Amino acid sequence: xxxxxxxxxxxxxxxxxxxxxxxxxxxxxxxxxxxxxxxxxxxxxxxxxxxxxxxxxxxxxxxxxxxxxxxxxxxxxxxxxxxxxxxxxxxxxxxxxxxxxxxxxxxxxxxxxxxxxxxxxxxxxxxxxxxxxxxxxxxxxxxxxxxxxxxxxxxxxxxxxxxxxxxxxxxxxxxxxxxxxxxxxxxxxxxxxxxxxxxxxxxxxxxxxxxxxxxxxxxxxxxxxxxxxxxxxxxxxxxxxxxxxxxxxxxxxxxxxxxxxxxxxxxxxxxxxxxxxxxxxxxxxxxxxxxxxxxxxxxxxxxxxxxxxxxxxxxxxxxxxxxxxxxxxxxxxxxxxxxxxxxxxxxxxxxxxxxxxxxxxxxxxxxxxxxxxxxxxxxxxxxxxxxxxxxxxxxxxxxxxxxxxxxxxxxxxxxxxxxxxxxxxxxxxxxxxxxxxxxxxxxxxxxxxxxxxxxxxxxxxxxxxxxxxxxxxxxxxxxxxxxxxxxxxxxxxxxxxxxxxxxxxxxxxxxxxxxxxxxxxxxxxxxxxxxxxxxxxxxxxxxxxxxxxxxxxxxxxxxxxxxxxxxxxxxxxxxxxxxxxxxxxxxxxxxxxxxxxxxxxxxxxxxxxxxxxxxxxxxxxxxxxxxxxxxxxxxxxxxxxxxxxxxxxxxxxxxxxxxxxxxxxxxxxxxxxxxxxxxxxxxxxxxxxxxxxxxxxxxxxxxxxxxxxxxxxxxxxxxxxxxxxxxxxxxxxxxxxxxxxxxxxxxxxxxxxxxxxxxxxxxxxxxxxxxxxxxxxxxxxxxxxxxxxxxxxxxxxxxxxxxxxxxxxxxxxxxxxxxxxxx
Numbered sequence: 001x002x003x004x005x006x007x008x009x010x011x012x013x014x015x016x017x018x019x020x021x022x023x024x025x026x027x028x029x030x031x032x033x034x035x036x037x038x039x040x041x042x043x044x045x046x047x048x049x050x051x052x053x054x055x056x057x058x059x060x061x062x063x064x065x066x067x068x069x070x071x072x073x074x075x076x077x078x079x080x081x082x083x084x085x086x087x088x089x090x091x092x093x094x095x096x097x098x099x100x101x102x103x104x105x106x107x108x109x110x111x112x113x114x115x116x117x118x119x120x121x122x123x124x125x126x127x128x129x130x131x132x133x134x135x136x137x138x139x140x141x142x143x144x145x146x147x148x149x150x151x152x153x154x155x156x157x158x159x160x161x162x163x164x165x166x167x168x169x170x171x172x173x174x175x176x177x178x179x180x181x182x183x184x185x186x187x188x189x190x191x192x193x194x195x196x197x198x199x200x201x202x203x204x205x206x207x208x209x210x211x212x213x214x215x216x217x218x219x220x221x222x223x224x225x226x227x228x229x230x231x232x233x234x235x236x237x238x239x240x241x242x243x244x245x246x247x248x249x250x251x252x253x254x255x256x257x258x259x260x261x262x263x264x265x266x267x268x269x270x271x272x273x274x275x276x277x278x279x280x281x282x283x284x285x286x287x288x289x290x291x292x293x294x295x296x297x298x299x300x301x302x303x304x305x306x307x308x309x310x311x312x313x314x315x316x317x318x319x320x321x322x323x324x325x326x327x328x329x330x331x332x333x334x335x336x337x338x339x340x341x342x343x344x345x346x347x348x349x350x351x352x353x354x355x356x357x358x359x360x361x362x363x364x365x366x367x368x369x370x371x372x373x374x375x376x377x378x379x380x381x382x383x384x385x386x387x388x389x390x391x392x393x394x395x396x397x398x399x400x401x402x403x404x405x406x407x408x409x410x411x412x413x414x415x416x417x418x419x420x421x422x423x424x425x426x427x428x429x430x431x432x433x434x435x436x437x438x439x440x441x442x443x444x445x446x447x448x449x450x451x452x453x454x455x456x457x458x459x460x461x462x463x464x465x466x467x468x469x470x471x472x473x474x475x476x477x478x479x480x481x482x483x484x485x486x487x488x489x490x491x492x493x494x495x496x497x498x499x500x501x502x503x504x505x506x507x508x509x510x511x512x513x514x515x516x517x518x519x520x521x522x523x524x525x526x527x528x529x530x531x532x533x534x535x536x537x538x539x540x541x542x543x544x545x546x547x548x549x550x551x552x553x554x555x556x557x558x559x560x561x562x563x564x565x566x567x568x569x570x571x572x573x574x575x576x577x578x579x580x581x582x583x584x585x586x587x588x589x590x591x592x593x594x595x596x597x598x599x600x601x602x603x604x605x606x607x608x609x610x611x612x613x614x615x616x617x618x619x620x621x622x623x624x625x626x627x628x629x630x631x632x633x634x635x636x637x638x639x640x641x642x643x644x645x646x647x648x649x650x651x652x653x654x655x656x657x658x659x660x661x662x663x664x665x666x667x668x669x670x671x672x673x674x675x676x677x678x679x680x681x682x683x684x685x686x687x688x689x690x691x692x693x694x695x696x697x698x699x700x701x702x703x704x705x706x707x708x709x710x711x712x713x714x715x716x717x718x719x720x721x722x723x724x725x726x727x728x729x730x731x732x733x734x735x736x737x738x739x740x741x742x743x744x745x746x747x748x749x750x751x752x753x754x755x756x757x758x759x760x761x762x763x764x765x766x767x768x769x770x771x772x773x774x775x776x777x778x779x780x781x782x783x784x785x786x787x788x789x790x791x792x793x794x795x796x797x798x799x800x801x802x803x804x805x806x807x808x809x810x811x812x813x814x815x816x817x818x819x820x821x822x823x
Contacts, residue, residue, distance in 0.1 A: 180596030343382030421450030458504030610665025640711030681748030
């Protein structure tokens with residue numbers, strides 16, 4: 001915005017008073033014909049900090065025609081010895097100067113000798129030409145010479161008219177205006193003035209040098225204050241400036257160059273739009289009927305292809321891999337299933353159809369040039385077949401949860417990290433397989449994790465604080481007479497760990513394992529107790545008395561053993577000795593009332609191999625004592641019956657025909673034992689008859705037994721002693737018979753009533769193919785029979801008749817080995 005440039009009348013509301021003329025003297029003419037402000041306004045000081053420049057930079061040479069015009073215009077005022085303010089203003093305006101000579105130097109001082117700093121002007125050469133011309137709305141000259149050439153020539157005739165320069169936005173009186181300005185001679189002592197439509201300007205001296213400011217701010221500061229004529233109508237016009245605000249900052253106006261730019265921009269935009277439209281229409285034409293660009297199926301690019309070509313490409317690139325087993329992955333576990341066996345097939349046309357058609361939206365079409373759109377292959381599968389296939393591989397995908405613990409490799413403790421469990425729902429997994437199997441890569445099978453309570457930190461803490469110290473060396477056990485040593489290997493075998501519910505491990509020592517490692521070393525320091533026994537001597541039961549012993553109380557001795565094991569020093573335990581009573585005392589044995597035979601039963605007719613097994617069983621059972629209320633189990637008493645226990649292979653019945661196995665023939669001892677318990681009057685807990693009737697056993701009152709190879713019971717003979725006295729079992733074996741006796745105090749007379757055979761069935765014939773194990777048999781018919789037991793109390797005579805038991809025997813087939821005999 002211009003400063004100190006006031007051409008308004010005193011009463012104009014837009015007037016900006018000059019900063020150095022508060023009294024308004026600028027409106028009164030001076031003695032020499034100029035305004036009073038011209039004579040009284042102090043020179044504007046030169047801006048500080050601007051480097052000194054050469055005369056060539058401060059002054060622009062004016063052409064001869066311009067000098068002649070200036071001399072002609074100032075003829076009447078040369079004798080006055082001062083530059084006319086109006087002329088100086090006109091000369092400044094015509095040269096683009098920002099101030100008048102009258103403002104720059106005192107009256108009577110030659111303008112050409114005035115220093116620029118005294119005149120308050122700065123050389124225009126310090127302002128770039130581009131800045132100057134761009135503000136004036138014209139194209140910038142290339143250099144100073146070019147800029148000088150743009151100054152119009154001033155007419156030489158005094159009093160004539162010339163084109164007023166409109167170097168400031170084309171306003172009248174400045175370089176570029178089309179209006180003319182009349183030059184009037186001096187009247188009544190006034191300097192000649194140039195009358196313009198916008199105001200009056202003093203003509204500059206002929207030799208006035210033109211200085212150019214460097215920048216806009218300097219140029220604005222150097223614009224001279226134009227004296228206003230209060231009586232001139234043009235003064236009031238200038239008060240508002242051109243457009244109503246010339247006294248402030250004249251508005252910028254667009255020139256021809258801006259208009260050309262707008263026209264060129266519009267043309268370019270139109271051309272671009274046309275080109276894009278042509279490209280869009282062409283793209284629509286050429287891509288019609290193809291798969292949308294950027295479309296991929298399982299990483300295979302099919303965008304831009306026709307549906308037929310896209311399907312052909314998918315078949316070629318994906319088809320071979322789809323015949324391979326489908327890899328399944330659940331966490332770190334993997335398995336495979338067969339696509340064919342699972343009923344998985346691809347639907348190629350549906351896959352392509354799923355991609356859709358080329359979009360009409362131009363933005364979507366452009367975006368498709370730079371992006372990919374993945375679509376899932378469409379496949380079909382039989383859900384039941386997929387589920388069945390997953391059921392087969394499910395164990396390989398799942399894993400049980402495993403708590404962290406510590407195991408020992410010899411005497412070296414090793415941390416076992418906790419492992420979360422993993423379970424797979426095959427129904428959910430089947431959906432995932434059918435959706436992803438054709439995409440390539442492993443199908444990620446969903447699974448559910450099963451949390452564990454232990455943490456890795458907890459396991460390693462137990463390793464450092466318990467396991468490692470416990471096996472760091474032997475533990476001394478001090479006994480009476482000599483000591484024992486608990487070896488690190490024994491401690492390792494006895495140390496147990498379990499979750500403590502807080503992420504860590506709780507530890508304890510297995511007492512039997514510890515005792516087993518120490519007791520043999522301290523046996524000679526102990527005297528074991530002896531239980532009372534009931535034995536037969538001279539054909540009658542005799543009680544052998546019990547003996548009290550002295551031994552180690554292991555529980556008390558090892559109560560603090562774990563605390564000692566966790567130490568690295570002072571690893572010693574004192575064995576605690578005490579008197580130990582027998583588990584079965586003499587008094588207890590006498591109180592059982594075992595003094596007579598209360599029942600016995602005998603069977604015979606077994607082969608030699610069966611006799612070996614029967615004898616071995618009889619040896620194990622002989623002398624067994626059953627206290628009142630206790631239950632006896634044959635399988636439990638003998639334990640496993642294998643070759644290691646002295647048993648041999650003998651005859652059995654398997655799948656309805658004779659066969660052989662180790663321990664065969666024991667059913668005869670089982671039948672003998674069952675009948676002895678039957679007639680003793682005790683309670684039957686468990687027994688099972690043979691499937692086929694065997695003639696040497698009483699019908700409906702016999703039993704068989706069977707064990708698994710590991711000794712676990714399958715079929716057993718069990719009974720409970722419900723008598724008031726104890727029972728002792730004795731056995732007598734001969735090569736042809738086995739006798740079992742029950743000893744105690746007789747309480748019942750027992751009777752048995754066997755019913756008639758009913759529902760009889762003849763045997764059928766069966767041929768065993770040649771090469772298969774075979775034992776010929778004549779067979780036997782099947783039937784149904786009942787048995788009823790009656791108990792009579794020997795003291796009271798009270799009779800108790802039990803509920804009948806029913807036994808169904810299947811017909812035993814007639815076995816032929818090889819081809820049947822000819823008729």
